[in-house]
Amino acid sequence: MRATELVRLALSRLGSSRLRAALTMLGVIIGVASVVSLVAVGQGATSGITKQLQGLGTNLLTVNPGATTTGFTRGAAGSANTLTIEDAQAIAALDGVAAVEPEISTSQFVVAGTENTTTSIIGTTSGYTTVRNFDVWQGATLNQAAVDARLHEAVLGATTADDLGLTASSIGSTITIGGLPFRVVGILQAKGSTGPVSQDDQILVPYTTVQDEFVPGDKLRTIGISVASAGQIDTVKAEITTLLETRHDIAIGGTDDFTIADQAQLLTTVGGVSDLLTLLLAGIASISLLVGGIGIMNIMLVSVRERTREIGIRKAVGARGRDILAQFLVEALVLSVLGGIFGIILGVAVSYLIGSLAGWGFVFSPVTPLVAVLFSLLVGVVFGVWPARQAARLDPIVALRYE
């Protein structure tokens, strides 16, 4: 028999008991929908996190001071106050380094008109917006002239500007930071939060000014480096290590007084974890698909029993065992595949809803529905074959006499 005949037969049969068909399909619908939506949730979360991490800076390396060792006692990371602006300048001269920015930070009370806030003040250079991947929304970013002249100029993060009631027209106005007047030269584009600390709640000022007014000395908290291309990250990292070891007189095999953090490493780790999570979610969801498949098998077995006489009639008028097998198998397949299709529609709708509520947008990978349909097809075959074989093996004489 041709496939179209079998599908027509199955559809007309299922059409004559719609409620039962719908309820049987429901198991597969729920199974497939949960696989599709949970995988989408996993992928959405992954891409959301990845996007935010990439937002921290492209090919970003950060050098932080390491731990001090006093005698035999090792202090906390960052306690060694060893990084200097000369280190930053030396790093800038290395091959493969696109931009470098030094950072000194402090927390200060800030007043603008009647509004006030307390926020972190980053003393840095014009390189900051490049390395940290910020766009300027209004005005300009810090420039080298301001750093050299130690000017009281400030570039505000989007949240800080908002908190202080500053808008596009506030460029050029004066605010006070730690009691000192600063001129607002720019406001940055908002980036969204990365974890608990918002990158949008900060004020950039020339590092020289911070050294003058708030944090005396020439030590840096961090040096941010943008590597020219992703492929050069490891090389540049090694170059920086060698350079700083030389500059800080650290013997070969000695303990470094700095650490270099690598954005790519973080991305790989996070990606690995969330891939595992996605797989786990899909695994749990596929259990419900399995249950749906058992539902189909159950109904098909009942159906074979109920239609014993029909099977006898069909055999008497010339149906072979394989015709009966095909008829019942295709019925199970139509149930599971229709269920799969409805399940995909439902699953896509649910993942769209979750995606827009969670704010990572709608992630749709065409692979998921494809896999879901193939899987439901497999469910149909696996759970349809046994009932269909039962039907095909019926003795026509017994089947015809069956009441």
Add this chain to the structure above:
Amino acid sequence: MSGALIELHDVSRIYDLGHVQVAALQGVDLEVEEGEFLAIVGPSGSGKSTMMNILGCLDRPTGGTYSLAGTPIAELDDDGLARLRSRTIGFVFQSYNLLPRTSALENVATPLLYQGVSRKDRLARAQVALERLGLGDRISHIPTELSGGQQQRVAIARALVTEPALLLADEPTGNLDSASGAEVMTLLTQLNAAGRTIVMITHDAEVASRARRQVHVRDGRLVA
């Protein structure tokens, strides 16, 4: 093709019930020529249902040989039997055995499905078969919407739609009132007059008398 349409030689059918063997048929010899109208008559338990199953290729003899339309059925596997049924035999049952919730037209078209006839041709041929039996206005009715006599005529249309060499009728009037029964018997007589070979199984001597030849079954054996 040599010989008769149906050739049974020393056919027996023994049911093995484990501890005991029951012979439903023993040493049956029977020939049916093309164009005959034969009644196989016997009381219940005589083995006539077993005769019907064997003649209809639904069952195999445990002994002896059976050839239908020149084909020895011992040489056929289950698929081969199904093919032979499909091409050579049209069944009419006592209880009609129409597919439930299925229109008269689809019911009649079903045997053609298993011959691989296209849907368009199937429905056209089923329509013709139904019209020939005076059911042209009932083609979209489902079995429960038809009277017993009408259902049996649908079943006969289904048996005839493949133009089988043999029409095998098992108590065709058993479930019908006398008027409908007479109608069905008249129909069978007309079909035979038009050249159709018919083998009818019945316990009813009056019904059997409409056939041109009768054989009697008693205790699994043919008696004069």
